[in-house]
Amino acid sequence: MFAQKTRDICRLYRSTPLLHSFGVHVVSLDEMTGIQALERLHPTLPMKPGLIERREFEYLRHGTLSLIAGFDVATGQIVASSMGPTRNETDFAMQVRQLVETDPEGEWIFVADGLNTHHSESLVRLVAGYCHLVEPLGQKGSFGILMTEASRTAFLADSSHRIRFVYTPKHCSWLNQIEIWFSILVRRLLKRSSFKNTLDLQKQIFLFVAYFNETMAKPFKWTYAGKPLCA
Numbered sequence: 001m002f003a004q005k006t007r008d009i010c011r012l013y014r015s016t017p018l019l020h021s022f023g024v025h026v027v028s029l030d031e032m033t034g035i036q037a038l039e040r041l042h043p044t045l046p047m048k049p050g051l052i053e054r055r056e057f058e059y060l061r062h063g064t065l066s067l068i069a070g071f072d073v074a075t076g077q078i079v080a081s082s083m084g085p086t087r088n089e090t091d092f093a094m095q096v097r098q099l100v101e102t103d104p105e106g107e108w109i110f111v112a113d114g115l116n117t118h119h120s121e122s123l124v125r126l127v128a129g130y131c132h133l134v135e136p137l138g139q140k141g142s143f144g145i146l147m148t149e150a151s152r153t154a155f156l157a158d159s160s161h162r163i164r165f166v167y168t169p170k171h172c173s174w175l176n177q178i179e180i181w182f183s184i185l186v187r188r189l190l191k192r193s194s195f196k197n198t199l200d201l202q203k204q205i206f207l208f209v210a211y212f213n214e215t216m217a218k219p220f221k222w223t224y225a226g227k228p229l230c231a
Helices: 002-021 089-100 121-130 149-156 178-190 198-215
Strands: 024-040 059-072 078-084 107-112 163-167
Touching (some): 002 024, 002 107, 024 178, 024 198, 059 089, 059 178, 059 198, 089 121, 121 149, 121 163, 149 163, 178 198
Parallel strands (some): 024 107, 107 163
Antiparallel strands (some): 024 059
16 A cells, blocks of 8 residues: 555656646645744844854744645646644635635646545535535445545545545655645745744745745656655
């Protein structure tokens, strides 16, 4: 199962340019939780000849936010992002809806990890609605497609659906390309900045997303093909 899932994701990444040419959207989705709005007590001192940049180590805490972001695998752009105090089932489903609404009749493939909010009742109902599926969904915990986590996952991963999910194996977040972008966000912004409050944190992240899309965005060169797992 682990090897098969890994190969499926690597094949999807390799085929993304072709899929993109046919209008298929391949989007890597995930949450970055507990982002702290830290305000440094003193200004950062810039570089000088013989001296590196010096950042204040003491700070004030102003709360945290969670970021949900979608990375377009074909273009390398952040195609949707939202921030709030929570990252629950409703938050994730709203992010997917926001993306699908940009092309409601298009084909969408989402890469996500196995977090329970990524195969929720809300997502099943959303996909069924957009795909105009009339089959009964059942009832969560009782019967039908909605009954268990496994049955919902199978429905959301059904390759016959115009909107479907491809799930990474357990403990393999590194297979999800949005995680690479999260590391860029940390290095380029979060580690170097000071935030007066959570609103300032949100504003600076959204400004960075716009800057990234305009000046830095390009598809990641995915070199891993899962070969060591194919033996």
